Amino acid sequence: xxxxxxxxxxxxxxxxxxxxxxxxxxxxxxxxxxxxxxxxxxxxxxxxxxxxxxxxxxxxxxxxxxxxxxxxxxxxxxxxxxxxxxxxxxxxxxxxxxxxxxxxxxxxxxxxxxxxxxxxxxxxxx
Amino acid sequence: xxxxxxxxxxxxxxxxxxxxxxxxxxxxxxxxxxxxxxxxxxxxxxxxxxxxxxxxxxxxxxxxxxxxxxxxxxxxxxxxxxxxxxxxxxxxxxxxxxxxxxxxxxxxxxxxxxxxxxxxxxxxxxxxxxxxxxxxxxxxxxxxxxxxxxxxxxxxxxxxxxxxxxxxxxxxxxxxxxxxxxxxxxxxxxxxxxxxxxxxxxxxxxxxxxxxxxxxxxxxxxxxxxxxxxxxxxxxxxxxxxxxxxxxxxxxxxxxxxxxxxxxxxxxxxxxxxxxxxxxxxxxxxxxxxxxxxxxxxxxxxxxxxxxxxxxxxxxxxxxxxxxxxxxxxxxxxxxxxxxxxxxxxxxxxxxxxxxxx
Numbered sequence: 393x394x395x396x397x398x399x400x401x402x403x404x405x406x407x408x409x410x411x412x413x414x415x416x417x418x419x420x421x422x423x424x425x426x427x428x429x430x431x432x433x434x435x436x437x438x439x440x441x442x443x444x445x446x447x448x449x450x451x452x453x454x455x456x457x458x459x460x461x462x463x464x465x466x467x468x469x470x471x472x473x474x475x476x477x478x479x480x481x482x483x484x485x486x487x488x489x490x491x492x493x494x495x496x497x498x499x500x501x502x503x504x505x506x507x508x509x510x511x512x513x514x515x516x517x518x
Numbered sequence: 519x520x521x522x523x524x525x526x527x528x529x530x531x532x533x534x535x536x537x538x539x540x541x542x543x544x545x546x547x548x549x550x551x552x553x554x555x556x557x558x559x560x561x562x563x564x565x566x567x568x569x570x571x572x573x574x575x576x577x578x579x580x581x582x583x584x585x586x587x588x589x590x591x592x593x594x595x596x597x598x599x600x601x602x603x604x605x606x607x608x609x610x611x612x613x614x615x616x617x618x619x620x621x622x623x624x625x626x627x628x629x630x631x632x633x634x635x636x637x638x639x640x641x642x643x644x645x646x647x648x649x650x651x652x653x654x655x656x657x658x659x660x661x662x663x664x665x666x667x668x669x670x671x672x673x674x675x676x677x678x679x680x681x682x683x684x685x686x687x688x689x690x691x692x693x694x695x696x697x698x699x700x701x702x703x704x705x706x707x708x709x710x711x712x713x714x715x716x717x718x719x720x721x722x723x724x725x726x727x728x729x730x731x732x733x734x735x736x737x738x739x740x741x742x743x744x745x746x747x748x749x750x751x752x753x754x755x756x757x758x759x760x761x762x763x764x765x766x767x768x769x770x771x772x773x774x775x776x777x778x779x780x781x782x783x784x785x786x787x788x789x790x791x792x793x794x795x796x797x798x799x800x801x802x803x804x805x806x807x808x809x810x811x812x813x814x815x816x817x818x819x820x821x822x823x824x825x826x827x828x829x830x831x832x833x834x835x836x837x838x839x840x841x842x843x844x845x846x847x848x849x850x851x852x853x854x855x856x857x858x859x860x861x862x863x864x865x866x867x868x869x870x871x872x873x874x875x876x
Contacts, residue, residue: 428546428549428550428741429549429550429551431551431808431830431832432806432807432808432830450859452808452830454550454551454741454745454829454830454832455545455550455741457808457810457859483549
């Protein structure tokens with residue numbers, strides 16, 4: 393199970409890549425593997441302001457439906473619209489082409505509260 | 519938790535094991551979508567050894583069965599199978615089963631894993647009450663059962679088992695000699711595709727699995743099995759069938775004969791003659807979304823039923839499900855909606871023949 397060291401992680405299995413005051417968010421390799429084949433994805437419109445732990449979307453596999461939670465507070469800048477016609481990308485490349493949203497963070501220092509790759513691996517017993 | 523004789527083989531094939539009806543079974547191997555596609559386009563195999571298998575033996579075996587099920591016993595002949603239901607006094611369904619006549623005094627009954635003890639108790643209680651002489655021999659743990667399904671299944675199995683399986687009619691059965699043991703091969707399944715269900719002594723289970731794997735059968739888990747059976751509009755006990763569903767409203771009127779000498783015949787014949795208040799129908803989403811069991815079905819915005827099953831159909835690239843709809847709405851083409859997370863998603867009522875255009 394892949395957990396890149398340069399990313400931060402949530403207890404609800406999102407990953408976050410912080411670059412200055414922007415964050416790119418997706419679901420982890422572990423999450424896609426647990427869900428299995430993704431068949432439905434609902435993401436927010438750009439411009440929406442998200443609070444920490446607010447639901448920003450829904451992901452469904454053949455087996456299960458799962459909410460997506462904002463790891464940090466901020467505005468949605470961009471949504472990966474290419475995913476809708478290629479949901480398998482989330483299974484195949486969860487940390488790359490499978491990214492879901494980019495946010496402008498209201499307070500980038502909040503990222504310190506997220507788990508490191510080591511902490512996430514320990515949390516999920518990976 | 520019980521394990522089938524193929525437990526280690528599943529792990530070796532990358533199977534992800536989950537608890538199911540008291541058994542540890544593979545829910546998927548490579549992925550549900552590709553497993554479904556393998557069965558629809560080529561061939562796949564399922565370990566269904568968790569399903570219960572019992573022999574009814576004795577001079578009264580046929581009379582015993584005839585009092586448990588509504589089927590036309592005139593159609594029962596050696597080496598043929600019947601899909602049918604065990605009915606209760608209220609005309610409800612105790613379980614859905616397939617029984618095969620091997621000889622007029624030996625029947626093989628295949629029933630749901632989740633109902634194994636319930637059905638065995640049902641059989642024994644009736645046997646005692648009716649004073650019939652039948653020996654019930656539960657062979658579930660002594661045997662394995664593999665479902666080999668798909669458009670290529672029969673042609674692939676023929677050379678592998680060295681038997682002209684193509685000559686066996688649908689729901690027919692034959693016995694094949696393979697590596698010194700006898701396999702029971704029935705042209706039945708739960709996918710809507712052609713194929714066979716093979717029953718073999720547990721000792722040769724792994725050898726049979728490996729031979730099928732080497733021949734190119736895609737191992738398929740419970741996840742694919744559920745998608746395939748919903749796409750085929752087939753019932754699953756505990757979902758479309760329960761102790762309180764009548765076979766007529768379940769769309770199983772075709773298997774109900776005019777006989778009056780089985781348990782629950784009176785309420786079932788009454789339903790057949792007078793009609794039913796609700797009918798099991800298909801529902802197809804007209805927009806993106808995944809319908810799931812328990813989601814409300816709305817007509818003109820008002821809930822009229824809940825889905826008994828629902829899946830994303832990769833074959834149709836559409837969400838589909840089944841529901842017991844009030845008869846007034848139980849007509850293909852009726853507009854409806856499925857409520858998904860509080861939002862109505864437009865849908866249409868269809869027959870359960872999803873793959874045939876519904």
